[in-house]
Amino acid sequence: xxxxxxxxxRNTFCPGPLMELITHMKQASVGDTLELLSTDQGTATDVxxxxxxxxxxxxxxxxxxxxxxxxxxxxx
Amino acid sequence: xxxxxxxxxxxxxxxxxxxxxRLSSEIKAGKAKVTMLSASDRHMYQPGLLYVAFGQxxxxxxxxxxxxxxETSIGFHxxxxxxxxxxxxxxxxxxxxxxxxxILVIATGSRIVPDETPGLAxxxxxxxxxxxxxxxxxxxxxFQCGKVGIVVGVPHKCPIAPVEVTFSLHDYFKARGIxxxxxxxxxxxxxxxxxxxxxxxxxxxEFDRMGIEYETLFNVSEVDVKNxxxxxxxxxxxxxxxxxxxxxxxxxxxxxxxxxGPGGWIPTDRHTLTMEGHDNVYVLGDTTNLPVSKTxxxxxxxxxxxxxxxxxxxxIGAPVTEYDGKVYCFIEAGHDRATYAxxxxxxxxxxxxxxxxxxxxxxxxxxxxxTSVRGLL
Numbered sequence: 001x002x003x004x005x006x007x008x009x010r011n012t013f014c015p016g017p018l019m020e021l022i023t024h025m026k027q028a029s030v031g032d033t034l035e036l037l038s039t040d041q042g043t044a045t046d047v048x049x050x051x052x053x054x055x056x057x058x059x060x061x062x063x064x065x066x067x068x069x070x071x072x073x074x075x076x
Numbered sequence: 077x078x079x080x081x082x083x084x085x086x087x088x089x090x091x092x093x094x095x096x097x098r099l100s101s102e103i104k105a106g107k108a109k110v111t112m113l114s115a116s117d118r119h120m121y122q123p124g125l126l127y128v129a130f131g132q133x134x135x136x137x138x139x140x141x142x143x144x145x146x147e148t149s150i151g152f153h154x155x156x157x158x159x160x161x162x163x164x165x166x167x168x169x170x171x172x173x174x175x176x177x178x179i180l181v182i183a184t185g186s187r188i189v190p191d192e193t194p195g196l197a198x199x200x201x202x203x204x205x206x207x208x209x210x211x212x213x214x215x216x217x218x219f220q221c222g223k224v225g226i227v228v229g230v231p232h233k234c235p236i237a238p239v240e241v242t243f244s245l246h247d248y249f250k251a252r253g254i255x256x257x258x259x260x261x262x263x264x265x266x267x268x269x270x271x272x273x274x275x276x277x278x279x280x281x282e283f284d285r286m287g288i289e290y291e292t293l294f295n296v297s298e299v300d301v302k303n304x305x306x307x308x309x310x311x312x313x314x315x316x317x318x319x320x321x322x323x324x325x326x327x328x329x330x331x332x333x334x335x336x337g338p339g340g341w342i343p344t345d346r347h348t349l350t351m352e353g354h355d356n357v358y359v360l361g362d363t364t365n366l367p368v369s370k371t372x373x374x375x376x377x378x379x380x381x382x383x384x385x386x387x388x389x390x391x392i393g394a395p396v397t398e399y400d401g402k403v404y405c406f407i408e409a410g411h412d413r414a415t416y417a418x419x420x421x422x423x424x425x426x427x428x429x430x431x432x433x434x435x436x437x438x439x440x441x442x443x444x445x446x447t448s449v450r451g452l453l
Contacts (some may be wrong), residue, residue: 016271
């Protein structure tokens with residue numbers, strides 16, 4: 001199992017958290033876990049919607065303080 | 077103090093000129109030296125490629141001799157770096173020369189990688205290179221009717237480009253009197269039509285008004301060139317007659333080969349703009365891994381910060397300012413109207429309605445760029 005790769009997309013508006021996640025997902029290997037940090041409220045719904053549609057795996061999603069911590073795993 | 081700038085694009089040129097002017101006394105006194113290493117003796121104004129694709133600018137308007145843009149005190153060499161030896165504070169060039177430095181600025185930029193998506197380079201038009209923009213213009217000229225698809229790679233340079241080219245296509249077909257014979261469909265990787273929420277909110281009703289269809293959560297997986305079908309990782313597809321691509325990009329090969337950062341993006345502190353683990357190495361523009369727009373504008377504002385800090389380090393031994401994430405992007409809303417998006421790490425853009433004066437300002441800026449890149453504007 002690979003280490004979790006942290007993607008810090010807090011306090012950014014462009015390209016934004018989901019675009020950052022897609023960028024890093026392309027660089028990752030199958031089986032890698034990525035943890036997205038975001039202060040954008042929409043991330044909590046945007047990421048699961050994309051993950052479900054594209055077929056990767058949601059691992060967890062929680063809000064700690066002002067930051068969303070969303071873990072996903074690349075499956076293909 | 078030896079200051080070495082690697083890369084002669086927008087960021088590298090502005091930072092080198094600004095440092096050279098701020099340190100003119102120190103350079104004259106032999107206490108500071110600014111050197112630039114670049115892969116090319118020409119400098120391209122990349123945003124102009126969009127206008128080339130619509131026949132509004134000629135390619136030769138996009139170029140100047142790099143040396144003509146630089147302060148005369150800068151030592152300029154067309155000799156790209158092939159080996160970054162950061163532990164020894166030196167680089168080695170393609171010509172075999174070693175350049176030592178006290179402060180290094182890396183601004184090597186990025187490159188488009190359409191070949192990484194099967195069929196995309198062959199099947200889609202793009203305007204991200206001179207040859208591509210000319211080819212796209214010729215394809216548009218020949219196009220009479222049918223389905224036009226716009227697709228967007230991730231990550232891509234200039235996040236505003238997808239909506240700009242879409243609005244421009246609408247106006248172009250309208251001006252030719254064939255808009256009613258053209259079906260346009262815009263495809264975007266995330267679940268709204270632009271990454272900036274306020275841009276998405278503004279562009280969506282514009283698309284509706286112009287009759288432009290859109291599909292979100294569409295990440296291109298491949299282009300079936302023979303059957304003219306573009307497919308997404310999400311499992312959908314679009315049959316096109318003409319496909320326009322905003323291609324994905326990566327950092328330069330030399331960054332990847334030297335293992336300075338995955339994808340060719342160097343891990344960079346978002347405020348100090350120093351390379352992680354190397355306080356005497358600054359990174360700016362497309363070369364960083366920062367979650368900010370890869371645009372000339374970001375490179376410009378980052379260059380201002382780096383120049384101020386490098387100069388203050390020479391003068392008082394410490395940096396004095398930080399980058400706040402500032403970006404200012406013109407947004408062409410067609411061929412005669414424009415608006416802009418200005419934002420930083422803390423404040424999202426507040427979009428104003430597009431206007432003709434803002435379009436004229438953008439057209440003027442296309443000329444003023446040459447003053448800007450000299451660090452004078």
